[in-house]
Amino acid sequence: MPGETEGCDGYIIFEGLDSAELARAHGWIAEHSYWAAGIPIEVFLKAARHSLMFGVRHPAEGLVAVARVVSDRATFAWLCDVFVDPAHRGCGLAGRLVKAVQAHPDLTALRRMLLATKDAHTLYAQHGFQPLASPARWMEIHDPDVYRRSSFCFDAR
């Protein structure tokens, strides 16, 4: 938690991370996430380049939280890579990030916004997300070991 005198004030939510912030966000996701552990930096940077990136800055510490949105900016969005630096959790930053995503002008009139979570359902439920109404209609190709295969080959452009 932030220091007692500092409280939970002074954070700024913004869109568009600079390169140092992207490197910090990559460290969190590659080293501490359960969904994209080991993601190579070039993959993360390409994903970021083609996504809407939201961050939270602390006045003294810089970037302390991130969220990524994959979207066509008209009908659909996928909210992912939500991560708050452990020292800044419990201040409502994840909730503020979700609100900022939902208020983005390109994301307010979508037919569907999706996300997947292991254990943070109540966080997202506070912002209108509900379990899939018809999970039987959904299918996926999931390759969690993609980055670990020796044959992994990636065009970073």
Ligand SMILES: CC(C)(COP(=O)(O)OP(=O)(O)OC[C@H]1O[C@@H](n2cnc3c(N)ncnc32)[C@H](O)[C@@H]1OP(=O)(O)O)[C@@H](O)C(=O)NCCC(=O)NCCS
């Ligand atoms: C989950 C995470 C993003 C929450 O960040 P945070 O800034 O501490 O969350 P907030 O302070 O905005 O808390 C929002 C609410 O969600 C609740 N919550 C639900 N599931 C939670 C979880 N797994 N972890 C933390 N809070 C959770 C909190 O209790 C809180 O409820 P309250 O407002 O009624 O007290 C943060 O713990 C994190 O980065 N975890 C590791 C990565 C991760 O799991 N990301 C989410 C992937 S879907």
